[in-house]
Every structure is written in C-alpha cells, then in structure tokens.
Amino acid sequence: MEPSKEEVKARTDRFAQALRDSGTRLTHQRVVIFQEVAKTGEHPDADTVFRRVRKRMPSISLDTVYRTLWMLNDMGLISTLGPQRGRVRFDGNASPHHHFVCTDCGFVGDFYYEEFDGLEVPAEVDRMGDVATTHVQFRGLCSRCWPRDGKGRMSQGNEGRKPHE
Amino acid sequence: MEPSKEEVKARTDRFAQALRDSGTRLTHQRVVIFQEVAKTGEHPDADTVFRRVRKRMPSISLDTVYRTLWMLNDMGLISTLGPQRGRVRFDGNASPHHHFVCTDCGFVGDFYYEEFDGLEVPAEVDRMGDVATTHVQFRGLCSRCWPRDGKGRMSQGNEGRKPHE
DNA sequence: AGTATTGTTAGGTATTATTCTTATATAGGA
DNA sequence: TCCTATATAAGAATAATACCTAACAATACT
Incomplete structure (x- = not known):
C-alpha cells in the first residue's frame, strides 16, 4: 500500500x-x-x-x-529488508525458531520462545495472503559489538571476523 | 549456539x-x-x-x-535468512512496522500492529545483546500466488512480474 | 566577486556472488 | 555387474555491487 x-x-x-x-x-x-x-x-x-x-x-x-x-x-532514514546485504546465509535449523540479529557485525542467534508460537495474525495481514510461518526478529548490537560504536551498516561481508556465536 | x-x-x-x-x-x-x-x-x-x-x-x-x-x-530441510535471493531491497518506512512476505513471488507488505510493540524479550536473547528493535515477519503465499503452487524458493529475482501491492 | 577547499557525482572498470553449460562420473535399480 | 537417468566438476558467463578518478559544485575564505 x-x-x-x-x-x-x-x-x-x-x-x-x-x-x-x-x-x-x-x-x-x-x-x-x-x-x-x-x-x-x-x-x-x-x-x-x-x-x-x-x-x-x-x-x-x-x-x-x-x-x-x-x-x-x-542514517536510519530508510532500512533494508532482511538481516544484511550481500551473500545469502543458510539456516540448518528446520524447526520453527526466531532470531536475534546484530546490526553491526551480522551475527545471528537462534532462539525458540513458546510465547511467540501463537502470535495473532492481524486482519490486515490476513488480507495480504495466507500465513504459513511467523518469525520474530530482534535487532540490536550483540554483546561483542556493544558498547562499541555500531556505525550502522554491517562491515563488508563481515571480513576477517566470523560472526561470533 | x-x-x-x-x-x-x-x-x-x-x-x-x-x-x-x-x-x-x-x-x-x-x-x-x-x-x-x-x-x-x-x-x-x-x-x-x-x-x-x-x-x-x-x-x-x-x-x-x-x-x-x-x-x-x-525441500524445507534448511532455510535462508531474510526474504532472500539476490538483490537487497530498501524500505522507505522509517517508523517501526512489520512485514508479510510471500515465499513465492517475493511480495512484501508492511503493517503496523500495536500488540507487537511491547513483545517480551526472552532472557536468552538478552544474553545475546542489546535489543533495539523488534520485527515480526509473517511468511506465506500472498493472495495472488494463492492457490497456485508455491514451489518454494522465490522465482529468480522476480522476473517480469513486479511484486504486486 | 574571485579563488581555495572540500564534498559529490558520472562513468568506466573491478570485484564478488551466483548461475549456466557441457563433458564426465555415479547412485541405485534391473 | 551393467545401464541409464541424475549429479557432478570445471570453467565460462552473468548479475549485483563497489571502487577509482577526473570533472563538478557548493561552501568558505579573501
């Protein structure tokens, strides 16, 4: 819309x-x-x-x-869809789960939280299509990037530094 | 982990x-x-x-x-992070909102739902880092792709067919 | 106004991610 | 073991994104 x-x-x-x-x-x-x-x-x-x-x-x-x-x-005036840019990343966990994404280094942590299983689908969304799965994504700075800056945009393909677990 | x-x-x-x-x-x-x-x-x-x-x-x-x-x-044995495949997409809406993503054609619809504003951050996530924002993403087939198949993986860059609104 | 300074752009080229093509190898059934 | 449809490796092709540099434009300085 x-x-x-x-x-x-x-x-x-x-x-x-x-x-x-x-x-x-x-x-x-x-x-x-x-x-x-x-x-x-x-x-x-x-x-x-x-x-x-x-x-x-x-x-x-x-x-x-x-x-x-x-x-x-x-500058936070627009955003991008998905956790990052560049390469696609694969997730070997096929069961329903959610993610925490670090906006600085690109680290992605999985978690499961029962409370989020039955999240209500707003009527507006029902009109968009048929919902099959629900993902909650928390974004912020991970414990390693914090309290360091976090200038925004993840560093180029996350060079050198593998996403820490 | x-x-x-x-x-x-x-x-x-x-x-x-x-x-x-x-x-x-x-x-x-x-x-x-x-x-x-x-x-x-x-x-x-x-x-x-x-x-x-x-x-x-x-x-x-x-x-x-x-x-x-x-x-x-x-085959659903693994998944990808984010709406996936190829190009990055930009979102001009800077206020907090959520998304419905069509897994077939790549359509993304925005919505805002007050109920999701205060979603609880599980302790496990707190340990991962400092949460700044919360996004809920519903995935499924949009009304145009439904009831057609939906073989999975979004069609190549969504050729020809612009993501319908 | 005139000129130095510094930020911004166009256009071309480089790089990186991903897919295609084709000749060869192999899983799994007969 | 042999056969054949699938899969694979290797390299070439394509697509997305970033980099470089010279030309420009906007402000700052005189």
Missing part, C-alpha cells in the same frame, strides 16, 4: 532535516533518490530505484544510487 | 529420509553439504559451506554447493 501524501511529505521533511543536521549536502540527486523510496510501499531494489530516478534525472549513475541508499540506511 | 549431537543426528536422519522419499539421490556430496549446515548454529553463507566441505572433499565444486543448498531449501 502506498503511503499517503502527508506521510510522504513528513518523510521528506525528516530526511531534509536529518541531512542538514548532519552537515551532509542536500543534493538534487539525493532528494530524488530518497523520494523514490519514500513514496512507495513496494520495497524496491537498487536497480528499480535507479530506473525510476533516471526518468527524472537521466544522467544519474547507478553508483550514486547505491551510495545514497546505503547512506540513508546508515 | 551449536545444536547437540542428538539434534544433528535427528536432522541428518530427517534429511536422508526426505531425499529417499522424494527419489532424490543420496550422493556423498549432498550428505556432506547438509551436515555442514546442520551441525552449526552459525548460519553460514554458501562460500563458507564450500570451504568447509572442501576440507573433507577437496574436489567439490562451488556450484554443487549452491545447487544443493537451494535444493535443501526447496
């Missing part, structure tokens, strides 16, 4: 303010890129954003789109 | 049975690949699995690892 006009306006204002506050330049390309993500409920990928932005700004480069999207993500 | 010896055994048996039941050949490489994923609580990526399997089976190819992991995923 698309966000309302007012909502988009609110998001845009928040964005502009955040850039100003952090002393980051409010360039035309950044505004356009942000708007394309903020005005849709579609969760587009980088290439989709690129193609849409290009209609309004034919000279935009794909790299600028990537750079800007990650910057916005780091 | 690593699964117990018994748990690994149980997973392996389930795996062998599932392959036999579906008439899929139980090759040495499949066994080794499955074990590497089943015996760790680490959620490794394909390349990590590849490197580990190679120690026991130096001639294994990366492609076999990928092929096998996706096959296991399709």
